[in-house]
Amino acid sequence: MKQIEAVIKPFKLEEVKKALGDIGIVGMTVSEVRGFGRQKGHKEQYRGAEYTIEFIPKIKIEVVISDQDEEKVVGAIIAAARTNTIGDGKIFVRNIDNAIRIRTGETGEAAL
Amino acid sequence: MAPAPSDLLTEFASLYRSKREEIRSLHTAGVSGHRIVESLSDLTDFIIIKAAPLISPVPLRAWGGTLVAIGGYGRRELSPASDIDLMFLTSVGRMKEAKAFAAGLLCLLWDLGLKVGHSLRSIDDCVKTARHDTIIATSMLEARYLAGDRDLFHHFYETFFSKIVSKNLQVFLQKVNSNKEDVGPYLSEPNIKTSPGGLRDIHRMKWVALPRYRTNSLSKLYQLGRLTTLEYQGLTEARNFLWRIRNELHFRNTDDQLTTERQEEIAAFTHFESRREFMRHYYRMAGTIADVTSSFIRVATPKTPWQRFVARFQKKRIDPDFYLSQDALFPSVSNLDQFFEQDENLLRLFLVAKDHKKIIHSSVMEVLQQLKVYSGEAPALSPQSGEIFRRLLSKPGGITATLRIMHQTRVLWRIIPEFSRIDCLMQESRSHFFTTDEHTFRAISAAEQLLHEPGPIGKIYAEIQRKDILHLALLLHDIGKGQGEDHSAYGAAVANAVSHRLGYVEEECTLLTFLVHQHLLFSEVAFYRDFTNEPILLTFARAVGRPETLKMLLVLTCSDIQAVAPGMLTSWKEEMLLKLYDEALVILSGEGMETTGIEIIRSRLHEASRGKYPEVWHADVARALNPRYLAVTPLEKIKGDISALFRLLTEPIQVVARYDDDRKTTEYTLYTIDVPGLFLTMTGVLAARGLSILGAQVFTHDNGMVVDTFSVEDPNTHGPPPPKWIEAISQDMKRVLGGVETIEALFKKGQRYPHGAARAGTSLPAQVEVDNESSHLFTIIDIFAPDLSGLLYKIAKILFDLGLSVHSAKISTRLDQIVDVFYVQGPSLVKITDPEEIQKIKSRLTEAIELAVRSVAA
Secondary structure (H helix, E strand, O other): OEEEEEEEOHHHHHHHHHHHHHOOOOOOEEEEEEEOOHHHHOOOOOOOHHHOOOOEEEEEEEEEEOHHHHHHHHHHHHHHHOOOOOOOEEEEEEEOOOOEOOOOOOEHHHHO | OOOOHHHHHHHHHHHHHHHHHHHHHHHHHOOOHHHHHHHHHHHHHHHHHHHHHHHOOOOHHHHOOEEEEOHHHHOOOOOOOOOEEEEEEOOHHHHHHHHHHHHHHHHHHHHHOOOEEEEEEOHHHHHHHHHHOHHHHHHHHOOEEEEEOHHHHHHHHHHHHHHHHHOOHHHHHHHHHOOOOOOOOOEOOOEOOOOOOOHHHHHHHHHHHHHHHOOOOHHHHHHOOOOOHHHHHHHHHHHHHHHHHHHHHHHOOOOOEOOHHHHHHHHHHOOOOOHHHHHHHHHHHHHHHHHHHHHHHHHHOOOOHHHHHHHHOOOEEEEOOEEEEOOEEEEOOOOHHHHOOOHHHHHHHHHHHHHOOOEEOHHHHHHHHHOOOOOOOOOOOOHHHHHHHHHHHHOOOOHHHHHHHHHHOOHHHHHOHHHHHHOOOOOOOOOOOEOHHHHHHHHHHHHHHHHHOOOHHHHHHHHOOOHHHHHHHHHHOOOOOOOOOOHHHHHHHHHHHHHHHOOOOHHHHHHHHHHHHOOOHHHHHHHHOOOOOHHHHHHHHHHHOOHHHHHHHHHHHHHHHHOOOOOOOOHHHHHHHHHHHHHHHHHHHOOOOOHHHHHHHHHHHHHHHOOOOOHHHHHHHHHHOOHHHHHHOOHHHHHHHHHHHHHOOOOOOEEEEEEEOOOOEEEEEEEEEOOOOHHHHHHHHHHHOOOEEEEEEEEEOOOOEEEEEEEEEOOOOOOOOOHHHHHHHHHHHHHHHOOOOOHHHHHHOOOOOOOOOEOOOOOOOOEEEEEOOOOOOOEEEEEEEEOEOOHHHHHHHHHHHOOOEEEEEEEEEEOOEEEEEEEEEOOOOOOOOOHHHHHHHHHHHHHHHHHHHHHHHO
C-alpha cells in the first residue's frame, strides 16, 4: 500500500477531490496547512505585523491506496492541481505497512 | 421444602426480564415517559427490597445498616439503561459486616442483570465526600430510604442537610449551578441528558428547589406558586418527551447522544413526518426546559443582603414610560395589553432594555408570551417602529440577546414574519452544529464580539459605519433555508421586502439585498477560486463595488463561518479571507497598508534625505505626504518626487517624463500646487496629444502640493519620447493652467481628437459606485468601464462640471476594462451626502460612458 500526500493550492481542492472520485478514490483526509517551498522567493504582498512570516496557506490531502493505483492517482492529482505557476505544490509517496478499519478489524487493502 | 437459592435466582432473573419486557411494551404502546421511568424504578425497588433478601447469603438484620437509593434512582426516575445508584449506609463500628452484606447483595443483583453502582459510607464519610464532590452531594440530596434502619437514614439526612446544604446555602447553590456548558440547546446532535435544555437542567432545578422549598416535585412547586401554569405545563410536556426519547434510545442499547442516524430512527418511532419536524419539536422542548429552569433558578437563588439592599433602591424611572423594579424593566402603565397594542411600545421595551443592559421583568415577559403578537401576516409598520428596530441593530453590545428574546416572544416575527420559518429549523448540512435560528443568532453575536477583537477583522468591523445594515444582513442571511434550492436568492427577496418595511432608503435596501444575496460570494472566491488570477479578482471587486461593502461582506463571511460550529473559523481561513480582502481593497480604494508601515517609510525617507534639503522644509513635506501615496509609491520615486517638489520653490509647474523600457510606456509626473481643474487639465493635455492613459496615481498632499503620475502609451512612437515632446506637454500644461490656452483649443489645433478606439472587447457595462463611509473627508467614486482611449478625459470633464474636485485618484487598466477610484469633495470641500446629488453623479457618469461605448460600436 502507498500513502499519497499532496500539498496543493487551496482553490484546487474541489477539482482534485473530483478527479480522485472519478477514478474511484473516495476516502481522503484534508487539512488546512501553511508552508512554503520555492514560492518563498516570490514576493507576496502581505500587510501588517501578522503576516511578516511568509508562510502561504495550502491544502494537504492524504490518501492511502493499493500499490497498483499509485501512477493513476498521482497522475490524476497532477492533472487537476496544475496551473503551471509557481506554488502549484508537491506530491509525496510513502510505503504503508498496514491499514486497519477500526469498526470491523479488517486489515490490509480490505480496510481501504 | 424451600426451593434452593440457585432456582430462586433463575426465577427472579426471568421475572425481572419479563417485567422489563412488559414495561417496554407499555412504552412502545405510548405510555408516558414519566410512567415508564417510575415503573422501572419500582421494579428495581421490588428486586432489591423484596426478592434479593430472600436469597442473600447475609441477612440485612445481621448487618444492621440502611439501604439508600441516591441520584436518579433516589428521585424514582430510572431509564432502561440508567445506573442504579445504591448506597450502603452503615454505623461506624459495623464496617466489616456491611462489607460482607454488600458483597453478597451486589453479586446477586449483578447476576440478575441489574446495572448497579454502589458506595459504602458512614454518616461521617457522607459529609466528608459531599463536601469535596458536588456531584456526590447532589446525588445524596435526592436520597431515598429503601430498607434497613430507618432512624439511621433520618439521622444521615438531617446531618447531611444541615452540614452541607443549609450551612452555606449560597455556596451550595453556586456549586450546583457551576460548570454549565455554554453552548445553548440548539445543537445538531444533542445529548438528551447533559446538553443544555436536556434532562440535566431539570435535575439542576430540582437541586435548587429541594433546599429552597423543601420539595423537588414539579406539581408541588406548581401548587406552591413557584411555577406558573404555563411553565408547569411546558416543563412537564418537555420532560415527558425527552424521557420518551431517552427510554427508546436505552431500549435500543444506545447512550443519550441523539446522533443524526438515531434522529432518523426516533422520528419514525415517535411518528413524526420527518427528521426535520422531529428535531424542530425537540428544539422547542429543549428551549422550554432551558428557559423555564434558568428563570426558576435565577429567582430561587437567594440574594445576598447587599443585593437586597441595592434592589430596594433601584425602583427608579429610566424613561418616561419605563421603570426598573428589582433590576428588571417594567412599563409604567396599568394596562400592559393595551400598552403593547402599539408596535412602537412593544419595540421600545426591547430597545430600552438593551440600552440600559437590563432584563425585562418576568411578569412582563409572561404578558408578552400570552399576547398574540404574531398572526402569520405582516402588519404595516409605522415609520417610528422601523426606526426603533433599526436603532436596536446599530450599536454592538446586547443586540443578540435582545433579538433572542424578541424571537422567543415572537415579537421579531411580527417585524419579519419570514423568520418564523427558520424557527428551530434543522440544517441539512452535516458540518452545521446548530439549528438555523440559533446559527443566525450566533453569527450576529460573533460580529458583535469583534468589537473587542484587536486583530485585523476587529479593526475592519470597527471601521464599518452602517453596522445596523450589517447586523440586519446577518439576521436575514439564512432566512431562505428550507425553501428549496437557492436560499440566497430567496433570502434576497425577503431582505428587499424587509428593508423597505423598515423604512430604509432605496440605496440601503439595495445594499442589504446584495449582502444577503451574495453572503457566500466572499468564501466562494477566497476558498474555491484562484484570486491571484486577475480576471477573477476583478470580477469579484466589481461585484462588490465599494470599499464599505467589501468590509461588510468580510465581517458577514467571518461571522457566518464562525457560527457554523465551534472552531470552524480557523486562523488559516481568516488568512485566506483577509488576503482576498487586501487584494480587493487595493482595487476598490487604492489603499492597503497599515499605519505602522507608513511610519517606517517616513523614517526611511528622513534618513535618505538628511542634509539635502533645509531641515524644516523637509520635515514639513514629509508630514504632509498623503499616506496612500507613501503606501503605493516605490521609495526611489518618492525621493525623486521630493527633489522635484523642492524645485517648485522656484518653478511652480514641473513636468518630468521617464520611459519604462519593460512596459514600453512613458510616465509623466506633474508637480505643482493644487488649483481647481488640475486633473482635468492634465488628462486633457495628454489626450489632445493623442496619448492613451493606461494608469494614473493622483495625489494632493496636505500642504497643497500635487504629484500626479500618468502612465501613457504613445501610438506615434516606440521608445523614449524626444525631450522636445516632454517640453511641449509641459508648455501646454502651463499655458492651460495660466489661462492662455484652453483644452478645446488644443484639441482643435489639428492635434488628435480622442476618437475613442476600443483596445479590447468591451462587453461589460459601465458601473459607477459612490462610497461615503470609507473615508472621513472624501467621497470615493469607483468606476468600472470598458477600456476606451480618451474616456478618462470625458470622466474628468464631468467631475469638473459637477463641481467636484479630485483630491486623489487611482486609474488603472485591467484586462479589457478600466478601474478608476476617485477621492473627491464637493464645491465647499466636504463629502457629497445629498442622495439626489449622488444619483446625479452616478447617472451623468454612466450616461457619458455608455455614450462613448455606443459611439465606438457605431
